[in-house]
Amino acid sequence: MEVILKPYELKLRHTFTISRESHDVQPSLIVCLSLNGKTGYGEATSNPYYNITVESMMLEINAILKDIEDFNFTTPDVFHAFLxxxxxxxxxxxxxxxxxxxxxxxxQNQPLYSIWGTNLDSFPTTNYTIGIASIDEMVAKMQETPWPIYKIKLGTDDDVSIVKALRKHSDAVFRIDANCAWTAEETIRNAPLLKDLGVEFLEQPLKANDWEGMKEVMKHAVLPVIADESCIVESDVEACGNHFSGINIKLTKCGGLTPALRMIKKGKAMGVKVMVGCMTESTVGISAIAQLLPQLDYVDMDGALLLKEDIAKGVSILPDAKVIFPTLGGSGITLK
Incomplete structure (x- = not known):
């Protein structure tokens, strides 16, 4: 296989702030694999929380470049095991x-969702993320992008008041993501107030390793709670299934579609809700996530919508939240 690595600096439409960080640019690495006249595209973004940079990814991929080029590619599963x-x-x-x-x-000249034996008769609508900012800025972002479901990033000293203020300007479904910023007591206290404000679920309110706290939350909280930072790899699914209402799988964190498919199957077997989220990827990463849609209960695939300018074409999300799938096989990606 031919391997080409392309680093990008993805500029965001607005400063993106969560409870632990803020940024205007999202560095990203695009991998291009070519064989028999076809090219496949993959993506992973940098992340300071996990100590990942584009440079570090390029360094370790380049270190095994010859092995990848010499690999006899047959299926993604076999390739993933090799990696x-x-x-x-x-x-x-x-x-x-x-x-x-x-x-x-x-x-194969087939989209992945078809290869996996699923169809597009029914699938969840993505949320649109509103990062932490002043009330006026958050309202302005909602008005700039009217959407049926908003994920609201929280982790301030006045979170419930923020949601109250935003609710005055929208009747959309709200999802709350505190990114590990709350305690169990805060979560239990906030949950009924947020439920009354039309919040659908809470995402990762506690620190990733606070299992005792999550036991208390699950006993008392009146809203479903979805694991994110607590659910990184396949082995985390079982523990999260016993401490959360659902799991949010990130392709970058678990290692791609291959383990994500197994995590989805495991989560469903445990009876928990299954969500896949993004890490502010371009349409390259978002198009891969979209192939999983028929298997999901919830999805957060708004990464490309948050960019000033996209770098690829593939699965597209229209201003009315409708999703358009290309006829091209795989994830349907072409670089601009």
């Missing part, structure tokens, strides 16, 4: 795995 033996971080594996899936689908 797992190389000691790469999951972010680098994700970029390569997504490219391999896109390539495989293009070689």
């Amino acid at each position: 797992m033996e190389k000691g790469l971080t999951n972010f680098s594996i994700c970029a390569l795995d997504l490219a391999a899936h896109d390539l495989y689908g293009k070689l």
Whole structure:
């Protein structure tokens, strides 16, 4: 296979702030895998919380470049198993795995959702994320992008008041993501107030390893709670299934579509809600997530919508939240 690595600086439409960080640019790595006249594209973004940079990903992929080029590619599963033996971080594996899936689908001339035996008769609508800012700025973002479901980032000293203020300007469904900023007591206290304000669920309110706190939350909270930072890899699903109402799978964190498919199956077997989220990827990463839609209860795939300018074409999300799938095989991606 031919391997090309393309680093990008994805400029955001607005400063994006969550409880622990703020940024205007999202660095991202695009991996291109070519074979038999077809090219597959994958993506992984940098993330300071997990100590991942574009440079670190490029360094470790380049270290095994010859092995990848010499690899006899047959299926994404076999390729993923090969990558797992190389000691790469999951972010680098994700970029390569997504490219391999896109390539495989293009070689088969079928979209991935079809290869997996699913169809597009029914699938969830993505939320649109509103980062932490002043009330006026958050309202302005909602008015700029009217949407049926908003994910509201919280983690301030006045979170419930923020939701009250935003509710005055929208009748959309709200989802709350505190990104580990609350205690169990705060979560239990806030939940009924937020439920009355039309909040659908809470995402990762407590620190990732606060299992005792989550036991208390699950006993008393009146809203479903979805694991994010607590659910990174396949082995986390069982523990999260016993402490949360659902799991949010991030392709970059778990290592791509290959393990994500297994995590979805495991989550469903445990009877918890299954969500897939994004990490502010371009349409390259979002198109891969979209292939999973028929299997999901919830989805957060608004990454490309948050960018000033996209770098690819593929699955597109229209201003009315409708999703358009391309006819091209795989994830349907072409770089601009």
